[in-house]
Amino acid sequence: MEQFLYYIKVSLVSIKRAPLPYALTIFILSVGLGVFFANATFYYQLNSDPLPAKSNKLFFPMMLITPYDCNDCRPPRVLSYANVQKLANSDIPSAKAAMYSADGYARLSSSQPPTPVVIRITQRDFFAMFDVPLLHGSFWADDGGRFEILLSRAMALKLFGRTDVVGEQMLLDDKHFSVIGVLNHWQMLPRLYDANGRNHLSPTEDIFLPLETGYDLHYLSKTNSQTFDSTDYRKLSTEGRTGALHQLQYWVQLDTETQQQAYRQFMLNLANDEKAAGRHPAPINNQLTAMRDIVSYFGDESGDIQAFALVTLLFLLVCLFNASHLSLNRYLSNQYEFSLRRALGASRAQLQLQMLADVLLMALFTIVGALLTGYVGIKLMNHLLPGNSLFSSWDIPLLLSLLTITLVCSYLVTLYPSLRASFGTLNQQLKE
Template sequence: MIGYYFNLALRSFRRNKVLTALMVLAIALGIGAAMTTMTVFHVLSGDPLPGKSQTLFYPQLDPGTRDEYRPGEEPTAQLTRLDAEALLKARRGDRQALMTGGGVAVQPQRAGLLPFAADARYTSADFFPMFDVPFLYGSGWNAAADEAHARDAVISKALNEKVFGGGNSVGKTLRLEDTDFRVVGVLDDWRPVPKFYDLNVSRHGYGEAEQVFLPFSTSRDLELGRSGNMNCFDERVDGVSATDVGAPCVWIQFWVQLDTPKKAADYKAFLENYSEQQRAAGRFERPTNVRLRDLMGFLRHNRVVPDDVNLQMWLAFGFLLVCLLNTVGLLLAKFMRRSSEIGVRRALGASRGAIFMQCLIEAVSVGLVGGLLGLALAYLGLWAVRQQPVEHAALAHLDPAMLLMTFALAIFASLLAGALPAWRACQVTPAIQLKTQ
């Protein structure tokens, strides 16, 4: 019976080509706009580490002075070097890593290749297993290398291809800032979205991953250039630089892996005890104020999805609603124009349910065609997004899940638009229609 109703819908389309085209276009425009913005939102708000994000936590402490203190305010987003190294040494988590961003000059030994700058990440050994970083060759360094301030380096796949021609470069020498480093690992393609482990380098954290990863301890020995936010909350002692251990400056990110809820609760208690100890020692002046958010909570708190993306999505769905209202009006006009035909069918024994189903399937048919056209418009819209000069533009691609969502939304929208016209059509009184013939 459903096949028969689809056949009737096709005949109706042929009889009312202009009206059908207007309905298809209305749904297509609404679907195209909605799916373009929804896809961008889906990409930017996704879980960067599915299955593991609930075990990764970002600790925050409040080492500030009493000046301008307001009870209940958010602690600083980063840690001092002293606190970060103390938490790392305590090893209270299943894994833990401190880190900061930086930049280095790469001095390749390859003929014809001039020195160039590369983004760097100074971190500790657990960074790689904690964040499930994929390796093409080799692996990360170990905790002993951190302690020994080793000249070890992990490089990206792109840097490996540029400097070493793409082969297995583990064990080879890479010269950075006039210092020789031994390559211990080469990353495979890796670009977490968003780049959650450090939201301080770029505005919303959608940049590329770094090209060079070095032990944090080594980076401080060599005084390599750093990047990212730094906030000094008190005056420094003469002769102490902002990156020294005793400097009252927050500039380091710290992540910890806690595999069970109990471990997370215990770690928060540890942070509170640590804060109390530092206050008793005279370092922390403010009352204990700690935070321990999991990865997704951390991203929500930092509102990594740009406000304009949220606004665009809601505007697009508002436009889709307007398109649906226009489609409702067109379907209503189309079905009411066929009142005499419906009256004859009802007089010949067709039930109201049969009439309702026929009209609803006709609306769904319009939605399916509109969905196909809307999909093409969504691809066009995403192409336009990728041309914008924003850091997340290159990520705007329609994945299989959003492809299915396009048709699901088209069918749902057409059902929603067709429900009222179909109900009005099945209320047609056969006797009145037959008398008017």
């Protein structure tokens, strides 16, 4: 420890001898790494796996069950109520849930002004499939229609000023509902259960409503809906359940490879039955896409973040090159000192340890500057790209990764001067 403190002291003396090149090196590294940190934060969060224990077990089945002929067509991203019922007519999945989202207005009484809310209309298995935490109350007992809702924690606080509101009554679009549960703080990042049209970048919904109730009350999807016949979207409770009005997303949980193969065969048999009945004129095109692949399948990757990632990586390489050049100038100004230490018997290993002490000091100063620069960069990107603001948080794994990158970059900047100081010709160094 005493020797290490001595190396730190020597590094500080070296910094005082040439403060300007050192300050410029720190500044260039801080800017390069800070810009890189800002974009890496968004890239890391957007490409993270929100359910690492389940992402290879949750699947999004899609079938070209549409009343028209089409060659080389991809299945619709959303399904009709009737088609979901056909897909759900299997005991192979461990869990299954249909869903969509809608807009609405909530309030406690008719005398209050309404509050705009986003509603997730779904089924009971949704909460178990996506590991939704419950703070108070319970989930629905089954998938039947009922005037019972669950609130997000934030919505419970906004409407009632507290979270323990199980049993309370409220109005949702002027219909009376009973609150049976309140979710704990929960935000899936990215929100892969709704990847249509880049909706995976959106925050969690405010209210959760049973699917059958949503159809009974004629809630139309606010994100993606299309009809392939004369179904009237204003008659969801009747025509919406039988016609070709597509607005539902459907997820199944298949825990084993055997279940996955069996469900693929089930989908194939269903498609053949539809063709035999004359309801499926198009060629069979079934897809069973895993949750971790759903965004890439839909082609909804964030291209702006990927472009920024490439640009910032190139910018970081330029900063490393310039910082290495400045570090070499520092070495040249202190070359006689290194040579004298070698002449007095210092080994190459001791010189390397001295350089590592210098690296640690540089990394310490750089990480402070880089985090400040990264924080400013994140705020700027949130302003320019508000849709990505949910993905601007730092967690422990990300911070540890950024710290490691800083140490590696600091070492790379001093690598060539370190090698030149340790392995150069001593006579030549003393003459210089």
